Amino acid sequence: MPSEFLHALNASNDASSTTSSPVSASPSALIAQALVKVGAVRIMSEQPFVYTSGWASPVYVDTRLLMSDVALRRKLIDIGATQIAELVTRSGINAIVGAESSGIAMAAWLADRLDLPLLYLRKRAMGWGTAARLEGRLPADARLLFIDDVTTDARSKIVGVSALRGTGAQVEDCLVILDYAIYPKTQARLAEHSLNLHSLTNWRSLCDALRASGTLSSDVMQNLAAFTEDPVRWSVENGGVGV
Ligand SMILES: O=P(O)(O)OC[C@H]1O[C@H](OP(=O)(O)OP(=O)(O)O)[C@H](O)[C@@H]1O
Numbered sequence: 001m002p003s004e005f006l007h008a009l010n011a012s013n014d015a016s017s018t019t020s021s022p023v024s025a026s027p028s029a030l031i032a033q034a035l036v037k038v039g040a041v042r043i044m045s046e047q048p049f050v051y052t053s054g055w056a057s058p059v060y061v062d063t064r065l066l067m068s069d070v071a072l073r074r075k076l077i078d079i080g081a082t083q084i085a086e087l088v089t090r091s092g093i094n095a096i097v098g099a100e101s102s103g104i105a106m107a108a109w110l111a112d113r114l115d116l117p118l119l120y121l122r123k124r125a126m127g128w129g130t131a132a133r134l135e136g137r138l139p140a141d142a143r144l145l146f147i148d149d150v151t152t153d154a155r156s157k158i159v160g161v162s163a164l165r166g167t168g169a170q171v172e173d174c175l176v177i178l179d180y181a182i183y184p185k186t187q188a189r190l191a192e193h194s195l196n197l198h199s200l201t202n203w204r205s206l207c208d209a210l211r212a213s214g215t216l217s218s219d220v221m222q223n224l225a226a227f228t229e230d231p232v233r234w235s236v237e238n239g240g241v242g243v
């Protein structure tokens with residue numbers, strides 16, 4: 001992560017920065033506002049962010065900041081639990097798996113709220129056998145919901161879900177806090193692996209929340225618009241990967 005960035009909005013302990021949300025705001029808009037409010041949306045100043053996957057981007061969303069704000073975290077869990085409760089019942093999901101590292105806290109809170117067993121999936125194996133990346137105990141006839149913080153192109157979700165399926169568990173659903181939902185071929189990639197991606201918010205909702213915050217200059221807004229329009233081209237032109 002580059003050292004220079006500006007926070008998109010003041011941190012949440014600045015009570016004067018609190019803005020009321022319209023009663024009709026969608027869950028996606030509410031989560032986006034919470035991320036902006038907690039200062040989780042970082043916009044590049046000089047150097048682009050380069051994600052672990054190699055994409056260069058003008059934005060980095062640190063959803064982990066929500067962990068430390070009790071009121072916003074509760075709002076996140078309320079919305080997340082409401083959104084997935086029906087899916088859990090309908091699909092017979094009987095355990096939740098968090099992705100190391102940023103998915104674990106969210107997975108734990110949701111598992112607790114929904115009275116479901118919790119496991120987490122390591123990035124690398126520690127131990128032996130098909131469950132070497134998995135911590136916790138799978139229930140019988142495991143049917144899992146995989147939870148992570150963010151998705152760009154979904155490649156790491158597919159790798160994670162393949163590992164989970166290798167244990168014999170059924171996994172058809174994945175939940176993230178933020179799905180950028182602008183990277184090409186993501187839907188086709190998910191469909192090819194029979195994986196449904198559910199998200200609590202997306203980049204377009206975040207853009208709306210950023211715009212409403214009134215903190216970004218027109219140059220920054222233009223740069224974000226170019227990224228939104230073509231994130232692959234933006235990445236390549238700024239030293240990141242293109243596929
Ligand atoms: O490939 P995608 O599905 O689009 O998702 C991108 C993943 O990359 C990041 O995690 P990272 O590997 O940096 O791990 P972290 O959770 O430890 O930050 C991010 O938190 C997502 O988990």
Ligand SMILES: O=C(O)c1cc(=O)[nH]c(=O)[nH]1
Nearest residue numbers: 051052060061062150152
């Ligand atoms: O893809 C990533 O690595 C990534 C992007 C982002 O905005 N936030 C994050 O935590 N990870």
